[in-house]
Amino acid sequence: MSPVPRGPLDGVLVADFSRVLAGPYATMLLADLGADVVKVESPAGDDTRQWVPPTRDEVGTYYLAINRNKRSIALDLKDAEDLEVAHALSERADVFIHNFKPGGLDRFALGYDDVAGRNPASVYCSISGFGATGGAALPGYDLLVQGMSGLMSLTGSPDGPPYRAGISVFDVMTGLNSVIGILAALRHRDATGEGQHVETNLLSTALSSLVNQSSAYVAGGVVPHRMGNAHLSLFPYEPLATGDGELIVVAGNDGQFRRLVDALGVPELADDERFDRVGRRNDHREELRPLLLKALAQRSAQEWFDVLTEAGVPCGPINDVRGGVELAERLGLEPVVLAGDVPTLRNPIRMSASPTRYDLPPPALDEHGHEVRAWLGLPST
Structure with a gap:
């Protein structure tokens, strides 16, 4: 054939x-x-x-x-x-x-x-x-x-x-x-x-x-529930409002969180005992979120994307499908x-x-x- x-x-x-x-x-x-x-x-x-x-x-x-x-x-x-x-x-x-x-x-x-x-x-x-x-x-x-x-x-x-x-x-x-x-x-x-x-x-x-959601039940006896764009075990790990739109911001570990708050101009948050560890940030996410939003409101999503990317903080815009294909093209992935x-x-x-x-x-x-x-x-x- x-x-x-x-x-x-x-x-x-x-x-x-x-x-x-x-x-x-x-x-x-x-x-x-x-x-x-x-x-x-x-x-x-x-x-x-x-x-x-x-x-x-x-x-x-x-x-x-x-x-x-x-x-x-x-x-x-x-x-x-x-x-x-x-x-x-x-x-x-x-x-x-x-x-x-x-x-x-x-x-x-x-x-x-x-x-x-x-x-x-x-x-x-x-x-x-x-x-x-x-x-x-x-x-x-x-x-x-x-x-x-x-x-x-x-x-x-x-x-x-x-x-x-x-x-x-x-x-x-x-x-x-x-x-x-x-x-x-x-x-x-x-x-x-x-x-x-x-x-x-x-x-x-x-x-x-x-994966982690089904494991939460079979290994931990916890039945997960809807959390919108929030993550069960990480914060921040979701879209956050900036001065003109949302930007996905990720702090998957303590080092990334420190780089994030340094770039946002609020470095003291990394030493706050409520936020200095992953688990503590999860426990106090409702206290941390408004502090991050206040800082993010000072610039546009594109400005923060440039600043945070330069600082080594994972972040990104929310694209439509066309935007996703165009991003892959700009990155040289030749998607089509x-x-x-x-x-x-x-x-x-x-x-x-x-x-x-x-x-x-x-x-x-x-x-x-x-x-x-x-x-x-x-x-x-």
Whole structure:
């Protein structure tokens, strides 16, 4: 499928039966690293093709965000000839990935046992919302998991309603965990010749990703609550008002706090016994906050950004998405890359010897159907 060697995963064939976000994001990352990804879609196509607005050339930008470097084939698994293609692809694939409900592919002989029977060395990755046991019947939407995991209880103002994150954060993180699991399983296969079943789910990803917040409960018996933009264990670690707008100010340790108050012109605060240690600043944050705000009110956010950055204090403005992309451009990170003629975001991994690739634009539905069938030795429809 890939005549020119490229990328550390060159030669790895991925049969991608996933759709929407977690699975397609995972397979795009694998494709960026050189894997040949065959995106198997229903005749109606991946749902995100139609998740609009916004669009580019009448295709949802959601779809464009997570489907570069792939070939598309449309298969109706209820059709005998199309199912034969799916089985043939599963026999050849190094990696088989899907996010159907647990057991949803069994009736097509595409569940783990069937695929492993045809292809014992394959790495089979199942992505679900809540696992394959007690949560098998629950639909795996990111918003549901944000609510049910506890994340929404932590997001928003203390006296306001809970909020979802601005992105489908656990879909993305589950995609990342899936890639980690797949790469580990491929390494295991290299050593033993054995394939295996990799399972990820959104809820387990969510609880792991809540890190200090979930640990506060399981290790400390404390149920965290919404604190707006404040941090449970650090202060200051939040946006603070300046003379003309907010600036994110961080003092992650006592040294940073001393540099902060020195730069603000109130060095005596670092020696105040209420504020001279991290824990004490947390205990007395409501006394410290107005003192910091009074000092910050003397200059604009941009002026304080320059002053504090020069002093070695972590700080930054609150940008919109355009501002975030423009910042990355100014820093030389080259965040936008073309996949064909489609602007996409650069893979965040940089590798010196085997760089990521951006060869193929997100495919049209069934764009490579004839090519994939011919490669499998099956007649084109």
